Amino acid sequence: DVKVTQSSRYLVKRTGEKVFLECVQDMDHENMFWYRQDPGLGLRLIYFSYDVKMKEKGDIPEGYSVSREKKERFSLILESASTNQTSMYLCASSLRGVGTEAFFGQGTRLTVV
Amino acid sequence: LAKTTQPISMDSYEGQEVNITCSHNNIATNDYITWYQQFPSQGPRFIIQGYKTKVTNEVASLFIPADRKSSTLSLPRVSLSDTAVYYCLVGDLPRGGYQKVTFGTGTKLQVIP
Numbered sequence: 001d002v003k004v005t006q007s008s009r010y011l012v013k014r015t016g017e018k019v020f021l022e023c024v025q026d027m028d029h030e031n032m033f034w035y036r037q038d039p040g041l042g043l044r045l046i047y048f049s050y051d052v053k054m055k056e057k058g059d060i061p062e063g064y065s066v067s068r069e070k071k072e073r074f075s076l077i078l079e080s081a082s083t084n085q086t087s088m089y090l091c092a093s094s095l096r097g098v099g100t101e102a103f104f105g106q107g108t109r110l111t112v113v
Numbered sequence: 114l115a116k117t118t119q120p121i122s123m124d125s126y127e128g129q130e131v132n133i134t135c136s137h138n139n140i141a142t143n144d145y146i147t148w149y150q151q152f153p154s155q156g157p158r159f160i161i162q163g164y165k166t167k168v169t170n171e172v173a174s175l176f177i178p179a180d181r182k183s184s185t186l187s188l189p190r191v192s193l194s195d196t197a198v199y200y201c202l203v204g205d206l207p208r209g210g211y212q213k214v215t216f217g218t219g220t221k222l223q224v225i226p
Contacts, residue, residue, distance in 0.1 A: 004156075035216070042200070042218035043157070090156050101147065104156025 003027075004105040006091050012111045019078040021108050023091030029103075030096040032074035034058075034066065036087040037107075043090065049074055050096065081112045117201045122221040131188045133220050135201030138182050144203040146177060146184045151198045151219070160199075161186070188222075196224045 007022035025032065033048040035058075045058030047066040055066050063085060067075045074093075078085055088109050092102040118136040125131045137146070145164050149157035161168055163175040163184070174187040188195055198219040 040218070043216035045216075092156070101159035101162065102149075102157075104158070107154070107156055 004091055004093055004103050006089075006105040006108050008108050009106065010109050010111075012113060013078075013081050015082060015112055017078075017081045017112075019081050019110070019112075021076040021078075021089055021091075021110070023074045023076070023093075023105060024072055025074075025091075025093040025103070026072065027093065027095075027103070028071065029093035030071075031094045031100075031102075032068065033092040033094075033102065034064075034074065034076045035090045035092065036060070036085075037090060038087050046076065081110075083112050086110060086112045117203060117217045119199075119201050119217065119220045121218065122223065124223045124225055125191055126225050127192055128190050131191050131195075131222060133186045133188075133199055133201075133222070134183060135186070136183050137201070137203050140181050140203050146175065146181075147202050147204065148173070148175065148186045149200045149202070149216070151200065157200060157216070191222075191224045193224050193226065195222065197222060 004025045013019050031050050034046045035043040036046055037043045044060050046060055046064050047055055047058050049055045049068040052068055052071050065077045088107050090107045091105040094100045094102040145162055147162040148160045150160050151157040161170055161173045161175045163177050165177050165181060168175045176185040198221050200216050200219040202216050
């Protein structure tokens with residue numbers, strides 16, 4: 001089974017802190033994604049990566065950055081956490097190519113106080 | 114990127130067939146149509162994917178008319194465990210072969226005993 005693992009299930013951070021959310025996948029997928037999910041807004045794409053050291057902005061990249069130094073690991077960085085970044089964060093991975101399915105992690109619920 | 118429109122919520126009794134329709138008027142030639150299911154506090158899970166006509170697997174059927182401007186997810190004989198949010202999405206396949214997967218707000222299906 002494909003496994004996408006997010007490093008934390010729950011996190012509480014203070015405003016202004018630098019926050020790292022880590023995601024690891026074990027199926028040698030080229031693509032990796034970070035989403036945030038908020039009530040009434042569905043899943044919104046923050047960033048995605050289609051190869052090591054490659055990244056593309058999604059729909060809401062402001063306030064976030066990403067790092068992909070190894071194929072299996074994709075990190076989301078909140079440079080200076082703010083309360084409006086309190087959300088559920090979901091990582092996903094998929095193979096490159098036509099019509100491939102994405103596999104999701106369990107999510108990290110981040111609260112910024 | 115093709116946008117999707119689907120009902121915000123639906124109710125159904127146990128044992129009934131449920132059809133959820135998604136509108137995607139500006140779907141591109143290369144776009145696949147994919148449906149995901151999400152339970153509370155979990156990441157989305159792939160259900161079914163198609164390009165045209167009808168696709169069936171052990172979980173659901175997907176009907177896509179010839180113009181591909183809409184699609185219908187059909188869940189046969191739903192049970193309480195099918196209560197979830199269902200997302201319809203279409204893929205973006207730019208040159209280079211990677212796929213950006215963008216979700217909408219989904220349809221919240223409530224199955225009633």
